[in-house]
Amino acid sequence: MPSLISQQWQERTSGFFSSSGTKLREARQSAGAFVGEVAKDAKVNVTDVAERVGSLFKSRWAILQQPATRHAVQEHLITAAATTGTLVRKGITETKEKVSVGKIKVEEAAKKTAQKSKTLLTDIERWQKGVASSDVFGVAIEVTVQRQESTRPIPFILIKCADYLILTGLNSPSLFKAEGDKKLIQQLVSAYNQDPSASIPEGVNPVDVAALMKYYLASLPTPLTTFELYNEVKDARSSVNRMRKSLQKLSSVNYNTLEFVTALLLRVSEKSQLNKMDSHSLAMEMAPVIMWREDKRPESYREYWRHPSRSPKKSNDFETATPWDLLSDEGEGVDASSSIPLDDIVQVDFGAVEVVQCLIEHHNAIFTDAEETSSQVMARSYLSIILSTLLLFLPLLTAAEAEWKPKKFPVVVSTWSFIEAARAAWRAVDKGSSAVEAVVEGCSACEELRCDGTVGPGGSPNENGETMLDALVMDGVTMEVGAVAAMRYVKDGIRAAWLVMKYSRHTLLAGEGASAFAISMGLPGPMNLSSPESLKKWSDWKENRCQPNFRKNVVPANGCGPYKPKDGGIDVSTESCEMGTIEYRLPPLVGPHNHDTISMAVIDKMGHIAVGTSTNGATFKIPGRVGDGPIAGSSAYADDEVGGCGATGDGDIMMRFLPCYQVVESMRQGMKPEEAAKDAVSRIARKFPDFVGAVVAVDKNGSHAGACHGWTFQYSVQDPNMDDVQVFTVLP
Incomplete structure (x- = not known):
C-alpha cells in the first residue's frame, strides 16, 4: 500500500x-x-x-x-x-x-x-x-495444495463445491451470477479456514456454493492465469492452438485447477435451458475472478460479507459494516474511506471475458494436446482419473472405503460386437464429451450402419412391411430420461430421444406424435424408413403365409389375416392349455439375428454415467407394438451413485421384470456386476425358461460383466487400458 x-x-x-x-x-x-x-x-x-x-x-x-x-x-x-x-x-x-x-x-x-x-x-x-496454518482464503494456491498432502492437484474447497453442485445445483437459475447469502458465505469461509477438508452442509443453496467458489478464486493472491501470462493468454483468445500452448506455460497446479473449474462451467452451460447461464453469461461472471491484471484485483468481491461505505447506526450493523465505516465518527457525514480510493467500481475486462468463454466453449480442444509426450500422456491420464473421482458425487464412505482409489475412466460398454458404434462413443468421450453425448454418438453410429439390420432405419419390418424405431437415453446424474416409441418417418432414433429429454418435460413420446416432435426440433423428415433389404424380408415372410408371427388365439392361425379372435379352446399344438400355467411361444421368435438391440453405457472422464438404447424392434411385430427399448429400467438404467446396465433380447417378456433396474439396485446392495447380472437374468428364467435375453452391467468404478439365457451373448468394451475395442463372450 x-x-x-x-x-x-x-x-x-x-x-x-x-x-x-x-x-x-x-x-x-x-x-x-x-x-x-x-x-x-x-x-x-x-x-x-x-x-x-x-x-x-x-x-x-x-x-x-x-x-x-x-x-x-x-x-x-x-x-x-x-x-x-x-x-x-x-x-x-x-x-x-x-x-x-x-x-x-x-x-x-x-x-x-x-x-x-x-x-x-x-x-x-x-x-x-x-496467515494461519489452516487458512485457505487469501493463501497462494500452491501452498494450499501442498498443505493437503494429497496427489490431487486441486484445492479441496473447489472439489467439495463442484461435488455439491454436480449433485444438486446444475439446474439452479442464475448459478454463479446470483449474489448469495452473505452471512452464510461468511460462515462457510470461516469453516474452511479452520478445516480445509470440511464438507458443505446438506441443504445449502447451490447459489451460495457457487458464490463461495467465486470468492475463493477472487481471494487468491494471483489469478489462475497469472500476471505474467495475462497479455499472452488474452491475445490467444481467437486461436485454440495458441491458447493451448499459452496455458501449458502455467504451473501444474494452476493448469489443473483452471481445467477443473472450466470443466465445471462447461457442465453448467449445458444446462442453460434450465439455469439460464450459457457460456457467455458464465464468462461475464467468472472472468473477473479467473483472470485480472496486477493493478485490477477483484476487490469488489469482498461484498460477499461486507456492505460498502455505510456508517452503522444500529448495533446489528456491526457484522456487515466495512472497517472504514466503523472507524468513522457517528456524527460525520463524510465517508471515512473517501480519501483512500479502493477502486470499488468494477470495469468489465471484455478481453478476459472472451478468454473464459473460449475456455468453456472449446474446453475439450484446449485441454487436449495431440502432440503430448508419453510422460505427459501418463500425467494427463492420471489427472483424468482424479477428475472423475472428484466430480462423481459426494461419496458416503465407510472406514474401509475411505482410501482413495483411481478409477478406469472413461469406459464404453455396449451390447453385441458393434465395434464401430463403441469406437464412435469412445472417440467422443475420450475428447471430453459428456457421457450422454457419447452415448448418443455411439448409438447414432449404429443406426447409420444399420447394425445387423436390427438398429436404425431399413430393418426389422412390421406386419405391414414398415420399419419403426424405439430409442432411449438416460442421464445417471440427473435421472432424466428421453425416449421415443414406434416412431415413423424419422431415421435418428437416439437423437430424437435426446431431444425429448432436452426440450420437453416428458419421458416418452410415441407414434406420429414422436415423429412430429423430432422434426419440429430439427431432425430431418418425414422419410420412408424401409430399405430394399427390409422390403425383401417382408415379401418373403408374406410368401411364407406370414409365419412366424406374434399373434395368438386368432384365426387364421397359419395365414396372413385379417385376424379375428378364435372361438373355442386353445390350440394345444402351439399353446399350453393347462389352467394356471405360463404360455410359451414355439419356436422362439426372438434371436440374435432378428433382435439385436444396441444398449450402451458410458462413463465419462468426470466419472458420470449415462445409458442409451436404439432398436427397430422385433421383426414382423404387430404394428404399434412397443418393446422394452424405450422403457427405462428394462432396456437400460443408470444411477451415478451405483452404475448402469444395458439389456437385449425378448423385450415383451423382459420389460415385465425391469432387469436393468434390478441390476443397478442389486449393485447398490453390494453385489458385484457379474452377480447382479446373473441374478437379474435368473429371475426371468425362473418364470419363463424358454426366453432369450442378456444384460451387461457396469459399476461406478468401471468394472463390467454380462449374463445371458437362451443364447450366447457378446458385448464390447473400451477403457484407457485398451488400444481398441475388445469383445467379451458370455455363455448361457
Whole structure:
C-alpha cells in the first residue's frame, strides 16, 4: 500500500485511539450521578477499562510499526481497530440504556467489552505472525495444495463445491451470477479456514456454493492465469492452438485447477435451458475472478460479507459494516474511506471475458494436446482419473472405503460386437464429451450402419412391411430420461430421444406424435424408413403365409389375416392349455439375428454415467407394438451413485421384470456386476425358461460383466487400458 495511504491510515487510527477515552468520559458525565453510583458499586470504572484497552493497543502498535510486519497486518489491524471502536461505542450506548436497569447490567456490559477486546488482541497477534496454518482464503494456491498432502492437484474447497453442485445445483437459475447469502458465505469461509477438508452442509443453496467458489478464486493472491501470462493468454483468445500452448506455460497446479473449474462451467452451460447461464453469461461472471491484471484485483468481491461505505447506526450493523465505516465518527457525514480510493467500481475486462468463454466453449480442444509426450500422456491420464473421482458425487464412505482409489475412466460398454458404434462413443468421450453425448454418438453410429439390420432405419419390418424405431437415453446424474416409441418417418432414433429429454418435460413420446416432435426440433423428415433389404424380408415372410408371427388365439392361425379372435379352446399344438400355467411361444421368435438391440453405457472422464438404447424392434411385430427399448429400467438404467446396465433380447417378456433396474439396485446392495447380472437374468428364467435375453452391467468404478439365457451373448468394451475395442463372450 502506498506510503500516503499508510500515513492517512495511521493518522486516522491514532486519532481514533486518542479520542476513545475522551468520549467515554463525556458519556459518563452525561449519565449523571446515578451512573457513578452504579460504577462504584460494581467496582468497575468504564473509563479505566477503556484506557486500559487503549494502552494495550498502543503497546501492540509499537510492534506493528516494524517495517517487516506493517504492510502484512495493516489491513487486518484496520478491521480490528474498527471493531474495537464499534464495541466501545456500543458500550456507551448500552451504558445509557442500562442506567434504569441497575448495576448488574453494567457489569455484564463491561465484562463483555473486556472479553471482546482480548479476542481482538489475539487476532492481531495471529495476523502479526502471518496467515494461519489452516487458512485457505487469501493463501497462494500452491501452498494450499501442498498443505493437503494429497496427489490431487486441486484445492479441496473447489472439489467439495463442484461435488455439491454436480449433485444438486446444475439446474439452479442464475448459478454463479446470483449474489448469495452473505452471512452464510461468511460462515462457510470461516469453516474452511479452520478445516480445509470440511464438507458443505446438506441443504445449502447451490447459489451460495457457487458464490463461495467465486470468492475463493477472487481471494487468491494471483489469478489462475497469472500476471505474467495475462497479455499472452488474452491475445490467444481467437486461436485454440495458441491458447493451448499459452496455458501449458502455467504451473501444474494452476493448469489443473483452471481445467477443473472450466470443466465445471462447461457442465453448467449445458444446462442453460434450465439455469439460464450459457457460456457467455458464465464468462461475464467468472472472468473477473479467473483472470485480472496486477493493478485490477477483484476487490469488489469482498461484498460477499461486507456492505460498502455505510456508517452503522444500529448495533446489528456491526457484522456487515466495512472497517472504514466503523472507524468513522457517528456524527460525520463524510465517508471515512473517501480519501483512500479502493477502486470499488468494477470495469468489465471484455478481453478476459472472451478468454473464459473460449475456455468453456472449446474446453475439450484446449485441454487436449495431440502432440503430448508419453510422460505427459501418463500425467494427463492420471489427472483424468482424479477428475472423475472428484466430480462423481459426494461419496458416503465407510472406514474401509475411505482410501482413495483411481478409477478406469472413461469406459464404453455396449451390447453385441458393434465395434464401430463403441469406437464412435469412445472417440467422443475420450475428447471430453459428456457421457450422454457419447452415448448418443455411439448409438447414432449404429443406426447409420444399420447394425445387423436390427438398429436404425431399413430393418426389422412390421406386419405391414414398415420399419419403426424405439430409442432411449438416460442421464445417471440427473435421472432424466428421453425416449421415443414406434416412431415413423424419422431415421435418428437416439437423437430424437435426446431431444425429448432436452426440450420437453416428458419421458416418452410415441407414434406420429414422436415423429412430429423430432422434426419440429430439427431432425430431418418425414422419410420412408424401409430399405430394399427390409422390403425383401417382408415379401418373403408374406410368401411364407406370414409365419412366424406374434399373434395368438386368432384365426387364421397359419395365414396372413385379417385376424379375428378364435372361438373355442386353445390350440394345444402351439399353446399350453393347462389352467394356471405360463404360455410359451414355439419356436422362439426372438434371436440374435432378428433382435439385436444396441444398449450402451458410458462413463465419462468426470466419472458420470449415462445409458442409451436404439432398436427397430422385433421383426414382423404387430404394428404399434412397443418393446422394452424405450422403457427405462428394462432396456437400460443408470444411477451415478451405483452404475448402469444395458439389456437385449425378448423385450415383451423382459420389460415385465425391469432387469436393468434390478441390476443397478442389486449393485447398490453390494453385489458385484457379474452377480447382479446373473441374478437379474435368473429371475426371468425362473418364470419363463424358454426366453432369450442378456444384460451387461457396469459399476461406478468401471468394472463390467454380462449374463445371458437362451443364447450366447457378446458385448464390447473400451477403457484407457485398451488400444481398441475388445469383445467379451458370455455363455448361457
